[in-house]
Amino acid sequence: MSDMHQLTGAYALDALDELERARFEQHLAECEDCRAEVAELRETAALLADTVATPPPASLRDSVLAGISQVRPLAPEVPPATPATATTVQPATRRPWVPLLVAAALALIVGVGAAVTQPWADDVPPPTAAERVLRAPDAEEVFLDLGDAGRATVVRSKAENRAVIVTEDMVSAPEGKDYELWFQTPDEAMVPAGLMKDDPDQTVVLDGPAAEAIAVGITVEPDGGSREPTTPPIALFDLTEAT
Amino acid sequence: MTDVDHVRPVPDGAPEGVPSGGTASTLSDLLHRAGLGDEQAFAEFYDATSARAYGLALRVVRNPAHAEEVTQEAYLDAWRSSTRYDPRRGSAAGWLLTIVHRKAVDRIRSVEAAIARDETWNRETDPVEQDQTSEAAHASLEAARVRGAVATLTDVQRQAVELTYFGGYTHTEVATLLDVPLGTAKTRIRDGLIRLRDLMGVSS
Numbered sequence: 001m002s003d004m005h006q007l008t009g010a011y012a013l014d015a016l017d018e019l020e021r022a023r024f025e026q027h028l029a030e031c032e033d034c035r036a037e038v039a040e041l042r043e044t045a046a047l048l049a050d051t052v053a054t055p056p057p058a059s060l061r062d063s064v065l066a067g068i069s070q071v072r073p074l075a076p077e078v079p080p081a082t083p084a085t086a087t088t089v090q091p092a093t094r095r096p097w098v099p100l101l102v103a104a105a106l107a108l109i110v111g112v113g114a115a116v117t118q119p120w121a122d123d124v125p126p127p128t129a130a131e132r133v134l135r136a137p138d139a140e141e142v143f144l145d146l147g148d149a150g151r152a153t154v155v156r157s158k159a160e161n162r163a164v165i166v167t168e169d170m171v172s173a174p175e176g177k178d179y180e181l182w183f184q185t186p187d188e189a190m191v192p193a194g195l196m197k198d199d200p201d202q203t204v205v206l207d208g209p210a211a212e213a214i215a216v217g218i219t220v221e222p223d224g225g226s227r228e229p230t231t232p233p234i235a236l237f238d239l240t241e242a243t
Numbered sequence: 244m245t246d247v248d249h250v251r252p253v254p255d256g257a258p259e260g261v262p263s264g265g266t267a268s269t270l271s272d273l274l275h276r277a278g279l280g281d282e283q284a285f286a287e288f289y290d291a292t293s294a295r296a297y298g299l300a301l302r303v304v305r306n307p308a309h310a311e312e313v314t315q316e317a318y319l320d321a322w323r324s325s326t327r328y329d330p331r332r333g334s335a336a337g338w339l340l341t342i343v344h345r346k347a348v349d350r351i352r353s354v355e356a357a358i359a360r361d362e363t364w365n366r367e368t369d370p371v372e373q374d375q376t377s378e379a380a381h382a383s384l385e386a387a388r389v390r391g392a393v394a395t396l397t398d399v400q401r402q403a404v405e406l407t408y409f410g411g412y413t414h415t416e417v418a419t420l421l422d423v424p425l426g427t428a429k430t431r432i433r434d435g436l437i438r439l440r441d442l443m444g445v446s447s
Contacts, residue, residue, distance in 0.1 A: 006426075009433030010414040014348045015407040017415065039333050041433075044440040046340035048408055049299040050386040051393070056297035060311050065286055067315060068322040073278050076326040222349075230353040 008034055012041035018220035019149045019234050022171040129205045133157045133164045140242035142216075144235050146170070150200065154216045154237040163210035163239075165196070165218075166203045173198060173220055180225045181206050182233070184215035195225050215239050270335035271328070278326035285322055292336055293318075296343045303347035303411045313350050317343040348411045392442040400435030407432055 004027045010016050011024050028034050133139060136157035143153045150170035156163040165181065173179045179196040183206065193206035193216070206216065217233035219226075268276075268284070270291060276284035296317060301310035321339050328338055393401060399421075406417045418428035439445075 006429050006433060009436045010407065010429055012436065013404070013407040013432060014345050015412065015414045015417065015432065017413050020413075040440050040445050041436045042341050043333055043337040044436055044443060044445045045344070045408055046295075046334075046337040047385075047389050047439070047443055047445070048393070048404075049295040049340050049343075050383065050389045052298040052302040052409070053294040053383075053386065054298035054301055055294045056311065056314060060297065060314060061286075061289060061293065063311075063315050064289055064318045065282065067319050068285055069282060071319065071323055073280065073326045074323050076278070 004031070005034055005037075008037045009041055012038050012045055018174055018177065018231065019146070019171065021174045023148055025174060026171055129162060130164045130203050133160050133162045133205065134166075134203075136160050140239070142237040142239060142242045144237060146235060149234070152218070152235060152237075154239070154242075156210050156213070156216075156239055156242065158211040161209050161211045163193075163206045163213065163216060164203060165206065165216065165237075167196075167199075168201055170200050170202075172200070176223055177220050178223055178225055179218050179234075180221040180229070182217040182219065182229060183208060183210065183213040184217060184236075186212060186214055188214075190217060190229050192225065192227060213239055271330040274321075274325050274328050274335050274338075275330075277322060278328070285325070288321075288335070289318060292339055295336065296339060299340060299343050300347045302409050303344065304350050309350060310347075313346045314343065317346050320346075344408070351411045389439075389443065392439050395442065396435050396438060400431050400438065403428055403431035404435040404439075 004024060007016065007020070007024050007027075011021065011028075016024060028038065127135065134155055136159055138159050139155050139157045141153050141155040143151070145151050148171075150168055152165055152167045152170060154163055154165050163183075173196075178198075181193040181196060181204070182190040183193050184190055191208060193208050194204065196202065196204055196218070216237040216239065217229070218235045219229040219231050219233050221230060268287065270288060273284045273288040273291070277288060293314070297310060297314045300313040300317070301307060304310050304313055317339070320342050328335065332338075393404075396404065402421065403417055406412050406420060407414065410417075412420065414428050414432060415425060417432070418425045421428065423431075
């Protein structure tokens with residue numbers, strides 16, 4: 001049993017912070033014991049709600065029923081018709097409560113891997129925006145080690161007025177969440193700079209001008225991102241100390 | 244290891260499990276019918292679970308208006324994802340309350356992110372005193388059974404479980420609040436829950 005296994009209780013009670021949660025969900029995808037234990041502990045935790053049951057105001061029932069009448073239930077999860085790749089799908093042993101994102105992330109990685117073999121065929125393509133920043137003579141960078149959660153480097157070129165973030169082994173954002181990037185301006189405001197993909201190793205050009213920014217932050221936001229950060233940053237790259 | 248098929252606690256008074264009489268449906272039946280677009284079935288599901296859902300949300304977020312919003316969002320999510328609910332993975336009530344709890348915790352954490360952290364620490368940290376919402380709690384046999392089980396936890400286990408589940412604190416925050424190492428907080432939370440699980444017969 002790994003140390004991760006000790007986190008089943010805290011996970012079942014939603015007591016992990018976003019990064020820990022993302023990490024643990026990756027572990028869950030691989031650990032059947034933990035999945036079973038989490039399912040049981042969640043059931044157990046739900047019983048605690050019995051002790052605080054309180055009838056809601058009658059108006060809530062009306063709001064809920066009015067709300068659902070305007071939304072269709074999601075399409076069910078349908079097993080793929082034919083096992084095209086024959087490796088992953090085993091509906092009979094479908095895991096309880098496991099984030100679909102892990103599978104989605106894996107699919108994405110496979111897809112990306114397959115795609116990159118192509119571009120080399122042609123002549124050398126013009127540099128991408130990311131390459132221009134990374135190769136800029138005035139490029140300056142800040143590296144952050146996020147421990148088990150991975151590593152990330154922000155590179156900024158004032159001449160290009162752009163910044164790029166490069167991640168290595170970064171854990172996926174938790175289920176239902178996205179990593180959002182931010183520029184911190186000299187007056188300490190946080191300006192949205194785009195969402196990161198669900199990919200452990202990626203290079204992303206931040207949206208917006210970078211020359212004036214004093215820092216770059218990453219926060220965990222609800223899917224689709226937010227206009228301003230709703231959680232403290234999981235990483236803050238101080239560009240005033242960039243080298 | 245046990246199979247989640249066996250994880251089927253009987254919720255209080257709710258008609259889960261064997262239908263009583265000819266009219267009552269199980270919660271998972273109701274949810275299944277909701278997935279087919281049956282709003283009446285979902286209304287019945289709401290009636291059978293809303294006291295627990297709202298009570299839990301209220302206990303975590305404390306503000307009644309916020310608790311209503313959280314509860315409404317959770318039911319809307321439950322309606323939308325009713326097609327994805329699989330009774331083999333756990334009870335319908337447990338599934339719903341997991342959604343409610345997650346939303347309640349997200350709510351307080353995002354509210355707090357907007358407030359200076361230092362101020363937040365100053366709010367009351369004693370979970371036991373807040374437990375008196377039980378005045379309104381329905382005095383069902385199941386609730387009494389759960390309270391009985393909770394009472395057998397050691398004080399430190401109960402404190403850790405209540406601070407996380409009802410207080411909505413992370414385990415790191417709980418460790419700080421209780422002034423114990425993180426590993427200790429982790430263990431208390433897990434051991435406390437496992438003891439409750441065994442006492443309540445949630446595992447096979």
